[in-house]
Amino acid sequence: MDKDQKKRLKAEFKRNEQEALKSSIPMEIDELKDLLSFLDREDVPPCDHTHKETIGFLKSRNLIPETIVPWLQEHGGYCDCEVIFNVYNDVGDIVGWHLEEDE
Numbered sequence: 001m002d003k004d005q006k007k008r009l010k011a012e013f014k015r016n017e018q019e020a021l022k023s024s025i026p027m028e029i030d031e032l033k034d035l036l037s038f039l040d041r042e043d044v045p046p047c048d049h050t051h052k053e054t055i056g057f058l059k060s061r062n063l064i065p066e067t068i069v070p071w072l073q074e075h076g077g078y079c080d081c082e083v084i085f086n087v088y089n090d091v092g093d094i095v096g097w098h099l100e101e102d103e
């Protein structure tokens with residue numbers, strides 16, 4: 001296998017992975033993006049190692065925490081601050097939301 005071929009396969013693998021991840025998200029991409037922005041807002045209270053903020057957000061959007069929180073946990077989001085760091089790591093590219101950006 002030559003280098004280009006390897007590169008192509010790698011890119012394809014990544015694309016498939018992202019597609020699978022994308023289709024597993026139990027909410028709209030925009031809502032997920034809003035959730036991340038909400039958890040990263042300036043006046044967010046310190047994380048008390050629960051999903052208090054996440055659940056508050058989901059309820060305000062009429063989303064069902066029972067289906068979404070387990071998905072967040074699958075991606076390392078065991079509390080509000082971990083949703084920002086771990087879930088963001090997985091889905092940052094998909095939602096097109098980056099921590100470095102001021103939004």
Ligand SMILES: [Zn+2]
Nearest residue numbers: 047049079081
């Ligand atoms: Zn936390």
